[in-house]
Amino acid sequence: MIRAMSRRRLLLKTFAVSMAVLSVLAVLAYGLWSYVFSGLVTEPLGASGASSLGPTREAPHNDRILNILLIGTDSRDPATSRGDSDILMVLTVDRLHGSVKLLSILRDLYVPIPGYGGDKIKKAYSVGGAELAVRTVNENFGLDIQDYAVVDFQSAENLIDAMGGVEIDVKDAEIPYVNKGIREENETIFPDSAAVPLLTKGGLQRLVGRQAVSYARVRKLDSDFERTQRQRDVLKAMMAQFSASDLVTKTNILRKGLSCVTTNLTASEITWLSMEVLPLLPNGVKEMHLPTDGDYMIHGEGGWFMVPSRNSMIPKIQEFIWEQTFPFVTYAPIRVSPTPTLSPEPTPSAAPTSTPQPTPEPSPEISPEISPEISPENTPGLSPTPEPIVESTAA
Secondary structure, three states, X not given: OHHHHXXXXXXXXXXXXXXXXXXXXXXXXXXXXXXXXXXXXXXXXXXXXXXXXXXXXXXXXXXOEEEEEEEEEOOOOOOOOOOOEEEEEEEEEEOOXXXXXXXXXXXXXXXXXXXXXXXXXXXXXXXXXXXHHHHHHHHHHOOOOOEEEEXXXXXXXXXXXXXXXXXXXXXXXXXXXHHHHHHHHHHHHOOOOOOOOOOOOOEEEEEOHHHHHHHHHOOOOOOHHHHHHHHHHHHHHHHHHHHHOOHHHHHHXXXXXXXXXEEOOOHHHHHHHHHHHHHHHHHOEEEEEEOOOOOEEEEOOOOOEEEEOHHHHHHHHHHHHHOOOOOOOOOOOOEOOOOOOOOOOOOOOOOOOOOOOOOOOOOOOOOOOOOOEOOOOOOOOOOEOOOOOOOEEOO
């Protein structure tokens, strides 16, 4: 009897000590978690006021496939200007098929921007913020993206520096263009910050933030298709760098990096996302760009535009993201104004005593008063200019 009571007391004491230790660990873990996410800047979709432009199309959805719109802006000073979206990319975390995917959207695609008319897709962010950028991508490509992350020039540099730089294989032909970008940032864009060294050789090397951002911005060397490839290469290198870091370094990267990003993802969602992505990276990162091969025309009158054939592109997008195709409501051909001017579409006039009315729900297409349909048959000088689709690469 005495022995049984002693055993019971020992078990109770052990349980009490265990609970105390777990409580201390939980407090420490919560404190660390709060510390890591203390700099996170969150802005829900709809905060900009553009949420009045509700979606007009249904899109495929699978709880095990998450799509996030990544927006890199060309803003020199986010406090005074949003800037255009220099980078527009869909990050897909596909738990169903065990892969991570990157879909680049070229910034010169001419599309209807809800509530504003037609222009290059990069303008959606500058006039309507993340809300309108997400809406424009969803409306034009049959997607249902609900999450986004935005980073500007300087924040991108800081984010890459926080992880100790990234390894990039720089081609010899790219060096003069990369160095031109570094000089521009050293001397013009950020003259008050410490100057960053120029590149002196090609090959695989570790680039600091400013060097990597300049690399991702190279365009005049070849084409915007190659430019988006460089952007994906930098993002893949960042993923690889984070994945290879130890726990302490990962914690430091997250703490510093999250203060560089504006997103509608919560701290809990970001924690979950990092845990989901890291195990998938060894499988490689699949890649694709829009427009897809042969599914666009060049319009060079009054500006240089890429006019996409959305009906041809959407099944390819579906196959890439969901690995199957779905029925969708077809799109009317895009009509292009000779000199697009992006401005809000007019609201109906109201009596002086009436309550101000919101902008009417736009159709997915540009209004019919804009010039005739752009197509090879009725517009001289237009010709398809196909570019290859990059299907997949190793991480």
